[in-house]
Amino acid sequence: MAETGMKIIIGVLLLLCSIQDVRRKKLSLWVILTGAVLIGICMPFSTSLSLLDRFGGVIVGVGVIGISLLTGGKIGMGDGLLLCVTGIGLGFWGNMELFAAALAAAAVVSILLLVFRLANRKKSIPFVPFLLFSFLSILVFPRL
Numbered sequence: 001m002a003e004t005g006m007k008i009i010i011g012v013l014l015l016l017c018s019i020q021d022v023r024r025k026k027l028s029l030w031v032i033l034t035g036a037v038l039i040g041i042c043m044p045f046s047t048s049l050s051l052l053d054r055f056g057g058v059i060v061g062v063g064v065i066g067i068s069l070l071t072g073g074k075i076g077m078g079d080g081l082l083l084c085v086t087g088i089g090l091g092f093w094g095n096m097e098l099f100a101a102a103l104a105a106a107a108v109v110s111i112l113l114l115v116f117r118l119a120n121r122k123k124s125i126p127f128v129p130f131l132l133f134s135f136l137s138i139l140v141f142p143r144l
Contacts, residue, residue, distance in 0.1 A: 002045035006089040007139065009038045014132040017082055021126035027078030036085045049091040057087025057095040064099075079127050086131070101134035102127065 013035035017027050043054070061084030068075045087095040106127060113119040 002042045003048050006039055006042045006046060009035060009042070010086055010089050011132075011135060011139075013082070013085065014128065014135055017078075018126070018129040018132045021078075021128040025076075025124070025126060027076070027082060027128065029078075029081070032078070032081050032085055036088065039085065039089045043088070053091035053093075054088050056092030057090055058084045060087050060092065060095045060099055061085070076127065079131075082128065082131070086135075097138060098131060098134055101137065102130040105133055106130045 013031065016031050020027050020031070061080050061082070063080075064075060064083050065077060065080030068077045068080055083095060083099060086098060090098060106125065109130070110119075110125065113123070113125075114121070119125075
C-alpha cells in the first residue's frame with residue numbers, strides 16, 4: 001500500500017513540476033519539498049527498499065546537481081533536486097532507470113527537433129516532462 005502511495009505522490013509531483021517547467025522553465029522548491037515530505041511519511045510503511053537503496057537513489061540526483069554546477073546551469077538545479085526526491089521513493093536502480101529513460105526520450109525529441117529544423121543547438125527544452133513520460137512508461141510497461 002505504501003509503495004502505491006509513493007508512486008502516486010511521485011506521479012503527481014512530476015505532473016506539477018512538468019507544468020511548471022513548461023510554463024516557467026523553473027521549478028518551485030515548495031512543490032519539491034512537499035513531495036519529499038509526503039514520500040518521507042510513507043517510507044516507514046514501505047518495506048520494498050532498504051534505507052541504503054533510497055540513499056543511493058538520492059545520490060543520482062546529487063550527481064545531476066553536481067553536473068549542473070559544473071556546466072554553469074546548463075542542466076537545471078531543480079532537475080537534480082527533483083531526482084533526489086524521486087530517488088527516495090524509487091531507490092537507486094529505479095531512479096537510474098527513470099533518469100536513463102528520460103535522457104533517451106529527450107535525446108530522441110532533440111534529434112527530431114534538429115532534423116526538422118524546429119530548433120537549433122542552443123535551444124533548451126524542459127526536462128521534467130520527459131521524467132514524467134518515462135515514469136508513466138515504466139508504470140505501464142514494467143521490466144519485461
